[in-house]
Amino acid sequence: MQSIWNGAISFGLVSIPVKLANATVSHAVSFRQIHTEDGGRIRYRKVCELEEKEVPSSEIGKGFEDADGSIIPITEEDLASLPLPTTRTIDIVAFVESERIDPLQMGNAYYLMVNGAPAAKPYALLREALRRSERVAIAKFALRGRERLGMLRVVDEVIAMHTLHWPDEIRSPEEAAPETDVTVRDAELDLADALMDTLGDVDLDSLHDDYREAVEEMVTAKVEGREPAPEKEPARGEGTVIDLMSALESSVREAKRSRGEGEGEGEGAGQKGGENGGEKGKDAEVTSLSSRRGTGTRAKSSTGSGSGSGAKKKSAPAKKKAAGGSGSGKSAASSSRGKSGSGRSSTAKKTASSGSGAKKTASSSTTKKKTASARKRSA
Secondary structure, eight states, X not given: OOOSEEXXXXXXXXXXXXXXXXXXXXXXXXXXXBOTTTOOBOOOOOEETTTTEEOOGGGOOEEEEOTTSXXXXXXXXXXXXXXXXXXXXXXXXXXXXXXXXXXXXXXXXXXXXXXXXXXXXXXXXXXXXXXXXXXXXXXXXXXXXXXEEEEEEEETTEEEEEEEOOGGGSOOGGGGSOSSOOOOOHHHHHHHHHHHHHHOOOOGGGOOOHHHHHHXXXXXXXXXXXXXXOOOOOOOOOOSSOOHHHHHHHHHHHHHHHTTOOHHHHHHHHHHHHHHHTSOSSOXXXXXXXXXXXXXXXXXXXXXXXXXXXXXXXXXXXXXXXXXXXXXXXXXXXXXXXXXXXXXXXXXXXXXXXXXXXXXXXXXXXXXXXXXXXXXXXX
């Protein structure tokens, strides 16, 4: 691993010789500027604006531009005379908990490598002290012509150093915050929590630069004289006003599908979220609120008319059945009344007949009495 700086870590009275090496490497595809007419390279030359001629690097120095535009020359001797004790030293000034370091301060990352066998023992001592204390070291060092702030921490068996921005270099986030007050509902938070739970954890090693791979594929295709494979355009929602609830519901369902979970679970989650948000759990798109409301109204009216016609169709047989039932009921009632009436008539006739029979019996009895009394008189 190639070093870019040699110096020493100052740990109290202990000095640890180290070399500095980049901990990261860029895989970005770089392009050259060319002349579009003939493909010739475009190059920059360092030209003196007073003499209008190219100047070699040996004749180029530093200068500070004043407010009025004048240039004040600064020589290497001027810079070397400055009282900068961290020129070749990483001077540890404190040990703090890592939580106190704001990620906004962190910059480039470097590995500190042992420079020589005698430095191995104090290097291991500092490494194990940092590991056991679960703290990081704050240090000052000079690199590329300026003093910098750094943070030392343990990565596996190596001490790594991150450059830190000075506190006065961190801009306030107030200007970046939304200017209007926004109220977030509990239903929206519940759906956001469900989406985060569905997405779950990720193996960071599995993440890669899709754009870089696409650029490399395009360059390879041009070198081989073939057309690159067309890339699929990702689906994008339309509309300026976003229905947040529908977008969250769709995101939860899509995340569950991509993770191989059942669609029923996704629909249930969407329906539950829709009930909380005042919307049904249907397949939602990121569209304008006005168009969604219009669609919902049409759907409801369509459903209402459909159910109404269905009800009418069902009511017709019901009425016929009811009519038939009522007709048979009336017939039964009239039949019952007829039977009842005939029964009453028959009973009345029997009663009348018995009455007339009684009258005849009484008349016969009277006649017999009269005959008997006549016989007595004649005797």
